[in-house]
Amino acid sequence: MLQTLYDYFWWERLWLPVNLTWADLEDRDGRVYAKASDLYITLPLALLFLIVRYFFELYVATPLAALLNIKEKTRLRAPPNATLEHFYLTSGKQPKQSGLSGRQVERWFRRRRNQDRPSLLKKFREASWRFTFYLIAFIAGMAVIVDKPWFYDMKKVWEGYPIQSTIPSQYWYYMIELSFYWSLLFSIASDVKRKDFKEQIIHHVATIILISFSWFANYIRAGTLIMALHDSSDYLLESAKMFNYAGWKNTCNNIFIVFAIVFIITRLVILPFWILHCTLVYPLELYPAFFGYYFFNSMMGVLQLLHIFWAYLILRMAHKFITGKELGGVASPETSGQGSTIRKTQFLRKRQFKKGWEEGCPLKKTSSAFNGPTATE
Numbered sequence: 001m002l003q004t005l006y007d008y009f010w011w012e013r014l015w016l017p018v019n020l021t022w023a024d025l026e027d028r029d030g031r032v033y034a035k036a037s038d039l040y041i042t043l044p045l046a047l048l049f050l051i052v053r054y055f056f057e058l059y060v061a062t063p064l065a066a067l068l069n070i071k072e073k074t075r076l077r078a079p080p081n082a083t084l085e086h087f088y089l090t091s092g093k094q095p096k097q098s099g100l101s102g103r104q105v106e107r108w109f110r111r112r113r114n115q116d117r118p119s120l121l122k123k124f125r126e127a128s129w130r131f132t133f134y135l136i137a138f139i140a141g142m143a144v145i146v147d148k149p150w151f152y153d154m155k156k157v158w159e160g161y162p163i164q165s166t167i168p169s170q171y172w173y174y175m176i177e178l179s180f181y182w183s184l185l186f187s188i189a190s191d192v193k194r195k196d197f198k199e200q201i202i203h204h205v206a207t208i209i210l211i212s213f214s215w216f217a218n219y220i221r222a223g224t225l226i227m228a229l230h231d232s233s234d235y236l237l238e239s240a241k242m243f244n245y246a247g248w249k250n251t252c253n254n255i256f257i258v259f260a261i262v263f264i265i266t267r268l269v270i271l272p273f274w275i276l277h278c279t280l281v282y283p284l285e286l287y288p289a290f291f292g293y294y295f296f297n298s299m300m301g302v303l304q305l306l307h308i309f310w311a312y313l314i315l316r317m318a319h320k321f322i323t324g325k326e327l328g329g330v331a332s333p334e335t336s337g338q339g340s341t342i343r344k345t346q347f348l349r350k351r352q353f354k355k356g357w358e359e360g361c362p363l364k365k366t367s368s369a370f371n372g373p374t375a376t377e
Contacts, residue, residue: 003208010036015217015286023165024220031165034280036216042175053129053183061128070245100359103178118192124245126191131238134231140176141228143165146167150221154278157206162218170220177227178211182277196313199306206302222279226300229271233262234321260314267307276300311315 012021025033027101065071183205186189194200214223236259243252280297283289 003052016292017290022073029055034162034166034215034218034220038098038171038175039212039215039294042179042182045175046186048188049183051177051308056129056132057125058131062123064128065124065246068124070121070124070246072119081119086195093177120245124242125190127238127241128156131235131242133174134235134238136239137177137180138228138235141173141224141231144173145224145228148221150226154274155282157221157278158282161283164221166220170224173224174211174215175229176222178208178215181207181211181274196310199309200304206299206306210296210299210303213292213296217296219279219296222275225278226271226275232266233259236262256317260318263314264311267304268311270279272304272334 009274010022015021016024025035027033147153150159183236185201185208188197188201188204211227214220214226234253240252240255240259243249243255276297279300283293
């Protein structure tokens with residue numbers, strides 16, 4: 001049964017054009033071709049990335065944060081209270097939802113929410129790590145492709161396909177990029193949870209699938225172009241976040257404007273009208289469409305939809321720049337709107353506590369039993 005599934009999964013008609021087999025891609029005459037087994041190394045490399053990230057954040061990002069006067073703020077912890085803790089974890093994070101009364105309960109919920117919020121230092125460390133990788137990856141990616149003829153003539157991407165041998169620079173570029181995205185997927189649960197958390201998971205999964213498929217289906221030339229194009233704007237966003245966390249608002253805003261321009265040009269112009277045109281149109285001039293062709297371009301379509309979603313958030317922020325509205329200290333599309341949401345929440349919360357709550361709540365006694373301090377925080 002398993003052998004049947006294995007044979008069907010690696011059936012040549014799924015991954016290769018008609019009249020071609022895996023035997024055509026076996027190493028010979030000093031020419032090396034991509035193999036699915038090459039990707040096994042990416043999982044241990046992903047774990048290595050997590051280790052390197054830990055030490056980078058500890059010995060590079062943290063001292064850099066100290067130089068920029070970014071410090072870990074001391075937060076008052078909510079005193080132990082089994083009743084409120086159970087309600088917080090199971091029913092809601094707002095005291096209004098509990099039907100409880102009392103200023104001390106309000107204070108407990110506020111402190112408890114603050115405990116779950118990521119610190120500024122944690123955000124800075126993550127942004128520093130991603131900035132460093134994306135910048136190095138972009139420079140390395142350009143070094144890999146800038147001297148290749150298909151960088152200037154998209155039709156050469158498919159010249160001789162799929163009998164296209166790989167070179168060491170392409171191999172390591174692929175392995176490092178794929179390993180990094182595996183590490184992002186592994187750490188996403190512990191990283192700062194942003195507004196576009198679900199979209200980030202979709203993006204990471206789609207990227208891993210695309211990189212993996214393009215490797216063992218020998219879409220490597222197109223793959224290197226796509227990876228370099230994505231890295232071209234990501235490091236700008238992460239650097240804008242770093243300056244935002246450091247309080248350098250003008251620098252942050254200027255970098256964000258550059259990022260927005262680069263993002264729009266690369267993701268909404270070059271990617272759909274050059275890269276996608278290259279992967280959709282040119283292959284059909286050489287061979288009939290097959291499953292791999294449809295699969296690759298479908299995943300590219302998923303990425304393009306995510307780019308449109310993020311472009312909308314970026315343009316909405318750009319509109320705030322133009323109209324002079326306050327940004328609320330947000331320097332990333334995935335957290336746009338967070339400032340206004342916080343202000344609305346604070347306003348509504350004040351109104352709720354001015355009105356008070358109805359008495360007779362079954363948990364009413366929790367307030368009087370609360371052992372927290374009464375001083376204003």
